[in-house]
């Protein structure tokens with residue numbers, strides 16, 4: 001559900017592994033898939049192609065006698081569409097169908113569950129980056145795994161994800177995994193406002209200090225809320241700000257994996273700003289601000305960068321690192 005970058009990559013990988021997949025997406029993406037088929041590539045040189053006639057495509061969920069109700073739905077729309085899309089699925093699918101949110105942020109599974117009360121919504125996390133490289137061509141630009149909430153009905157799916165080269169780890173405490181991913185996603189706004197590709201932005205110490213400030217603030221809020229973020233990176237979450245603030249030559253050595261990113265890769269929020277699409281800022285920095293309020297605290301740097309993203313259409317000029325540090329009070 002949501003045949004964009006992530007949905008096409010994960011759906012296509014599962015189909016190539018032998019799972020029948022039905023893609024629901026927008027006409028722009030569907031017409032490219034009908035014309036060229038679906039091509040998936042990754043940074044390790046893997047390449048998969050599914051021809052147009054192999055693809056089952058639709059622009060809305062529907063009941064069909066020809067197609068069995070799905071055993072698993074992967075929710076791959078941006079956070080702002082979750083409520084509407086979950087309600088549309090609830091209206092046509094069998095009760096208790098599994099709905100696995102693969103979205104960023106920490107609230108999508110619960111928003112989906114409220115909007116689709118007859119379905120079983122589960123939280124998932126995707127720790128790699130996929131970008132659309134051309135019509136029908138989706139490229140995975142970083143390494144990383146899939147995680148999901150432990151649920152008996154997901155166990156049967158594990159060999160399929162394994163065969164699709166997308167090993168899925170099940171976790172009892174998904175909240176800690178989601179918050180750990182959100183800490184990393186705080187870079188989405190920094191990257192979008194920098195106007196630079198991810199690798200170039202991360203090699204600039206000033207931008208890393210901005211990200212370190214946002215993460216340190218979020219970590220203090222998590223501490224106050226008694227949430228312990230999981231370890232998704234070689235260093236524990238609480239060390240991330242220190243590593244980011246290292247001088248660049250040292251950072252390059254310590255964070256070699258973080259820098260294993262295609263030279264042209266950008267955060268999807270950068271694409272959203274460029275194309276005047278709604279961003280997920282509210283599901284990322286906005287969550288830090290809301291959690292801070294809940295624990296009687298504040299997260300001014302996250303609040304300020306969220307405001308800069310929201311007011312981008314009035315400016316449309318990248319922010320330099322010092323300008324950003326000053327604007328966020330860091």
Ligand SMILES: NC(=O)c1ccc[n+]([C@@H]2O[C@H](COP(=O)([O-])OP(=O)(O)OC[C@H]3O[C@@H](n4cnc5c(N)ncnc54)[C@H](OP(=O)(O)O)[C@@H]3O)[C@@H](O)[C@H]2O)c1
Pocket residue numbers: 001002003004005006007024025026029059060076077078079081085102103104105126127128129130131268280
């Ligand atoms: N891409 C990544 O590397 C990555 C990695 C980890 C997590 N994620 C998360 O995964 C989610 C999806 O990200 P993405 O990059 O794949 O976004 P995306 O490329 O924008 O894909 C979402 C697609 O779903 C479509 N859509 C929305 N509502 C729909 C509806 N009612 N019917 C049919 N299609 C609909 C969107 O169309 P419109 O644009 O027209 O609405 C868009 O084509 C986000 O939460 C993101 O944070 C992404």
